[in-house]
Amino acid sequence: MKLYLLPSDSIKSFIKELAEDGSVFYPVFEDDKTHLVKFAEDKDFEPDFEKIRTAENIKHFFFPSRDVVAKFPKDSRPKAEKQYLFGIKSCDLRGIDVYDRVFIKNEPVDPMYQERREKTIIISADCPEPADCCFCNLVGVSPYGEGTCDINVTKISAGLLCEVFTKRGEQILSKHQDLFKEAGKDNIKEREKIRKDALKRLGKINEKSFKEDIGERIEKAGKKTMQDAQKDCVECFACLHACPTCYCFLLSDYKKGKDVERVRTWDACYYAAYARVGGGANPRSDLKDRFWNRLLCKFDYFNEYEGFFACSGCGRCYRGCSGKIDIREILWKL
Amino acid sequence: METVNPVRNSNKVLDQNQKTGFSNEVNPYYSIPIKIKKIIPETSNITTFILEGMPMKFEAGQFAELTVPGVGEAPFTPSSSPYAKDMEFTIMQVGRVTSALFELKQGDLVGVRGPFGKPYPLDDFKGKEIYIVGGGVGFAPLRSLFLALLHNIKKYKKIYIRYGARTPDDIVYRRLIPDWQKINGVDIHLTVDVGDESWQHTVGVVTVLLDEIPVNVKNSPTIVCGPPIMLKFVTQRLVEVGFEHKNIYLSMESNMSCGIGKCNHCRVGKFYVCKDGPVLTWDDVKGIEEPFL
Ligand SMILES: Cc1cc2nc3c(=O)[nH]c(=O)nc-3n(C[C@H](O)[C@H](O)[C@H](O)COP(=O)(O)OP(=O)(O)OC[C@H]3O[C@@H](n4cnc5c(N)ncnc54)[C@H](O)[C@@H]3O)c2cc1C
Ligand code: SF4
Ligand code: SF4
Ligand code: FES
Numbered sequence: 001m002k003l004y005l006l007p008s009d010s011i012k013s014f015i016k017e018l019a020e021d022g023s024v025f026y027p028v029f030e031d032d033k034t035h036l037v038k039f040a041e042d043k044d045f046e047p048d049f050e051k052i053r054t055a056e057n058i059k060h061f062f063f064p065s066r067d068v069v070a071k072f073p074k075d076s077r078p079k080a081e082k083q084y085l086f087g088i089k090s091c092d093l094r095g096i097d098v099y100d101r102v103f104i105k106n107e108p109v110d111p112m113y114q115e116r117r118e119k120t121i122i123i124s125a126d127c128p129e130p131a132d133c134c135f136c137n138l139v140g141v142s143p144y145g146e147g148t149c150d151i152n153v154t155k156i157s158a159g160l161l162c163e164v165f166t167k168r169g170e171q172i173l174s175k176h177q178d179l180f181k182e183a184g185k186d187n188i189k190e191r192e193k194i195r196k197d198a199l200k201r202l203g204k205i206n207e208k209s210f211k212e213d214i215g216e217r218i219e220k221a222g223k224k225t226m227q228d229a230q231k232d233c234v235e236c237f238a239c240l241h242a243c244p245t246c247y248c249f250l251l252s253d254y255k256k257g258k259d260v261e262r263v264r265t266w267d268a269c270y271y272a273a274y275a276r277v278g279g280g281a282n283p284r285s286d287l288k289d290r291f292w293n294r295l296l297c298k299f300d301y302f303n304e305y306e307g308f309f310a311c312s313g314c315g316r317c318y319r320g321c322s323g324k325i326d327i328r329e330i331l332w333k334l
Numbered sequence: 335m336e337t338v339n340p341v342r343n344s345n346k347v348l349d350q351n352q353k354t355g356f357s358n359e360v361n362p363y364y365s366i367p368i369k370i371k372k373i374i375p376e377t378s379n380i381t382t383f384i385l386e387g388m389p390m391k392f393e394a395g396q397f398a399e400l401t402v403p404g405v406g407e408a409p410f411t412p413s414s415s416p417y418a419k420d421m422e423f424t425i426m427q428v429g430r431v432t433s434a435l436f437e438l439k440q441g442d443l444v445g446v447r448g449p450f451g452k453p454y455p456l457d458d459f460k461g462k463e464i465y466i467v468g469g470g471v472g473f474a475p476l477r478s479l480f481l482a483l484l485h486n487i488k489k490y491k492k493i494y495i496r497y498g499a500r501t502p503d504d505i506v507y508r509r510l511i512p513d514w515q516k517i518n519g520v521d522i523h524l525t526v527d528v529g530d531e532s533w534q535h536t537v538g539v540v541t542v543l544l545d546e547i548p549v550n551v552k553n554s555p556t557i558v559c560g561p562p563i564m565l566k567f568v569t570q571r572l573v574e575v576g577f578e579h580k581n582i583y584l585s586m587e588s589n590m591s592c593g594i595g596k597c598n599h600c601r602v603g604k605f606y607v608c609k610d611g612p613v614l615t616w617d618d619v620k621g622i623e624e625p626f627l
Contacts, residue, residue: 111360253401262365277587
């Protein structure tokens, strides 16, 4: 493992140089929330790599909420553009892991997703200060990038300590090598300490872990338990739009001149009409059934097929929830 | 503390796919345009649409998404033989897409996408008696299966069809059944819920045809397609008389969108009906709470 240092005074130059090659998105902290913003030459900018994940999920960079996926009768679709996501957090990498499985690993490949994925360079950043909503440690995610990203950076006193994970990442570093230095022992020590502290903090936030067989427990708990768990849900659906691991979608066709566009929009199993079949019958019209299904999908079925949870522990669902339902509290009780 | 292994090898997933060369040239969301060659009304609300040619290679049991341009898609199992020259669908008018389809005329353009799902395991049926039970428009996919079996009829011991409809006028393929009844090795019985003066056969729901089951239930496959309520009672009966659970093949009803195991709409328990189905066995689904809606 080779580590490099991007000194503090070179961070902005690095972003500027990257922007010559594609759009660069970096995190800023405003009004107590992190947001990813697009770099623009004429703007003052102050990237912040230390705060937790952005308030919004980042899935639209790969899987937009509205996407033309095919045309009829002659096919065509827009080309993806090169983009850099700089400073996204490890929990959002779990989201990308989920999408990679669904859209690339499981045939047939989704060409739109794959193209965007290939055109997007991911530079993730450590979380030195996990917040109370965070529970990445309970779903097998560390608060720092260990793969899926091209490069991971840790904010240390001297700048950003960079670890490279892909060929693409190496190429970027060598292209901008004038800005980087080889990391020193004390830089690496500092990173170790930051990571240890972050994990310790997460351990304090989430003292209990989920049971090993949480999927089966959800299955066994059945609908009755769900009735209690969802009693505060007012069906505002904030959780669905915030979730970086939900991937349900719906295809619909629209006339556009002589052609027809097939449009893919985000959908969610939590919507009442989601499972409705021809003629009107609906196997999951009840809220408790849908609530149950959402947990089963994330913690039981996905785990059974892919070996990890379709949940990143980002806590966005809890933060957004009008009824303050905390998914952890439900799972801890099972 | 850690409860699950952190799986962090998505970069590998990406590399692997590039190496195995999955093509992203093929767009799984694109529908192939094709013209309607002929329209044959079967009953007051069920019609067979014959398309001009065979846009895809499918096997009996697989399905396709049919598009009415500008309106949308819905999943249907072809009702024609996989060996036929033209692809056919037999469709009941129930809602938005099907109503738009019923407005179309000969020569109009539709789109098809597929084939999706798993075919019937015809190899496993070799040398056996095959017991087919259908209701209403459920005869559509069963016809494709039946025609595929006829294509190699010598391979199978005997084909039984038990089919029920509401009234004699609701029987799908009434124009074809008399000829099928003449085929050696084929045994077809029909029933209607409500008969009329001309009706010579059984009256009663389809389960009355299952009072006596002439096949060896120990090793025969039985294939069922029809409305959920029928599926439920027929399955109960088939289990009761001793068919092996893994030999009871059921066409599952579910909402669908993508057809390729991605959008999640078709989930029934942990199964994707579009990918693991659309036909699942009783062995697969019996553990699921209320599998038939
Ligand atoms: C594998 C498979 C094979 C099939 N084969 C056949 C066949 O051979 N022949 C046949 O006749 N049928 C078949 N069907 C059933 C057929 O797919 C349905 O009858 C068809 O989808 C009905 O479409 P529709 O738009 O006309 O009906 P609608 O009732 O209008 O719509 C059904 C679909 O539209 C959505 N929808 C409609 N209104 C709403 C609303 N208000 N809110 C939310 N969602 C809504 C539903 O979610 C559902 O997906 C098959 C189904 C499957 C799954
Ligand atoms: S859940 Fe973990 S990775 Fe995500 S923001 Fe919180 S600490 Fe960082
Ligand atoms: S379920 Fe909640 S905690 Fe898990 S990924 Fe979705 S928004 Fe984040
Ligand atoms: S129809 Fe989309 S996953 Fe089955």
